[in-house]
Amino acid sequence: MKKSLTGYFVWLFAAVCLYFFENNPGTRIVLCLTAVFPLIPGFRRAVFSCPGRKEPGKRTNSEKDPLTSGQYLPGKGDPGVGVRPYAPGDPAARIHWKLSARYDEILTRAEELEQSDGEREKEKKDAGDGTAGKRRIAFCLYILWPAAILACLLLVPGLRRSAGALCNRIFEESERLNTYLYPRFAVPDGQGILPAAGCLCLIFAGPLAAMILMRSRLTALCFMLFTVGFQVYFGLSLPSWMNAALFLLFALWCMGNRETIRENARILSLAVLSAILVTYIFFPGVNAATESASERARDLMADIAGTDAGAFLDLPGAVSETRHTHDLSPMEGEASARSEREYRPVSVGEQQISGPERTDWVRVLLLVLLAAALLILPFLPFLVLNERRKKVRETTALFENGDTAEAVCAIFGRVIAWLDAMDCGQGNLPCRDWAQGLEQTVSPDYALRFARCAAAFEEAAYSGRAPGEDKRREALELLKDTRNILLQRADGFRRFRLRYFDCL
């Protein structure tokens, strides 16, 4: 596994542990934020990429062009590059008189052989130390810094109280939103939730299957969008820990190793998405527990107040005096968490409450995205199938091409694609050199035929002459055999993938 991913997993594990240990929303926010950190491109590069690696094509001003400045010979540069201080025993011819005169100290030309043995080793070690140093800094930034802030939040009394206040505030906001959302879901008593839950599961099954089959990061993103969209739209959500786990899963799925611009853009968008998700998990507070608690409270209030409940309607923002006492000690764990959730009834008769006047643009945007995704989803399998059919038609057309050169190239390319898919490939090596490796991985007989075909391919690709029909037939036979041999080797699922996705 890549080092960067390992680091991420370690931190993730720690974060998840802390998450369950510390049941306080404020702390959880901080935890989630730290989990989002590695998804921000600049930060990720700073932490994980090797600082010793140089960007190709960039030459700093301090490095002079050796051709124009004539400095590329050892012994002509600054002291320290090609010379060393004089040591007793150095031959006089080796003394660099010019530099000695300039630096007022006798300097000896360093021999390149010496450098290649001793100094280069040392340089390598130095470079290694530099990397290790930067790693250490990265570790401090990444692990110790969030940990220190967490510790402060938990241990410093003032901060703890402030965190408590923050939590109160969050719950107020969440309750306000609840009062807005709740009337949208007026249902008769005794309505079963199973059909709807089943439908939801079915919806997720499609993208999930696609994600597994196609290993597409885009699908993961779509899936994530769904999770967010549904929760926001229906106002009921999974427990927040489940949410966090889900989005981290997607995040990991989407995290690439390549440092390309596109990759970074994808990760950046992901970070934005996760930020939205975090906001929606914690600020509305619409998890199931809250939901049921406020429902209970509403019933209670209705019992007490009877039909006069409508009088509360005038209360602006529906909540005003809710206060919770928070003790942020982690020791109390679940018990304290439960006590936080005993909400005071916030308002009654929500059935008649109309929504706020202003439009919730975030909500609208998410709904639009959701609708678009829902529209595309049913057609996705057809799109994939269609694409496949088109590709098959194109390649077979190439095989039958009147120009035998193109045909042989295409057929041979397909053979290589098959070998690559079954890990018998040898990457960037010229095809004529593949035969050796194939002798071991496939069979000597096959390697022989492959070598013959490779020669035909080379002629077709490079000579500008069209090979004969027999070459095309031979190549087609090789392709057929390759298919058969490799399909025999593959096990069930692999065979399915080979046949329908990797090689057409």
Place this chain on the structure above:
Amino acid sequence: MRRRLETVLDEVEKVISGKRETVAKILLAFLARGHVLLDDVPGVGKTTLATALSRAVGLSCRRVQFTPDVMPSDLAGFSMYDRSTGSFVYRPGALCGVNIIMGDEINRASSKTQSALLEAMEEKQVTVDGTTYPLEKPFLVIATQNSVGAAGTQALPYAQMDRFLVRLSLGYPDYESQMTMLKDRQGREPMEEIRCVLPGEEVAQMQKEVSTVTSSDAVLDYITRLTMASREHGAVSVGISPRGALFLDRAAKARAWADDRDYTVGADVRDVFGDVCSHRILLKDGSGETAEGVIKDLLKMTESPDRRSFSGRWKA
């Protein structure tokens, strides 16, 4: 490998055993009209190899021992005043009138002498006092150099390094080869037994044939990508020159010809890339890389033209 080349290799093997591949490479460089730089520690048979080769191909050969006081006029010749006619007479130097120049320990020569070699190597001509004299055809320089750092040597200027088609090194022989070598020299001198198996005219003919080998656009594209990648490599301060790219193409052609083809393929370029280009790469100070490592890197990260040709003929 073509039959005629094999016979030359057999002859040379009488003197140097176990270095067949290196000898083949030198021969191919010769066919590609390029010069050869042999780079090694003293005593592994660089000079013996060059002498044996020149005997086997039946070309005239002259050996020039480079020392710090060999002058440019020793190589290119000089004009002398003739009192009887009252005019200047040109006296040819060591480079004139021979096919193969064996420059021994070229990196011990002073820089002005080395620069006198530049014109001879590139344009196959020498200029003395404003008059240009063409050199013999074919003209080949096999230069040997001791590893830089040995006493009294200096690194060759980059411009001169660039003019050698390939840089090769022999390395120490293995156990069997050294035993053979010692046994062969018991009471006789194998160098005497080398016959000329490839007359000079045929060499010229072969050179002509090599130059008719064609390189398709796919191969030229590969060469260009390789050389450009070398200029952008992180550990490299001076990458492969356009001349290097030209030489790479020529060496690949010779290789293809030796393989009985009249077109080059990607594998040809790949095979000769290390020998042709490792001395053209100038590494940054303290990059901790070797030229060989960079070469490997470049070959690894540059997509082979084979892979680009799968969807039919290569198109730009």
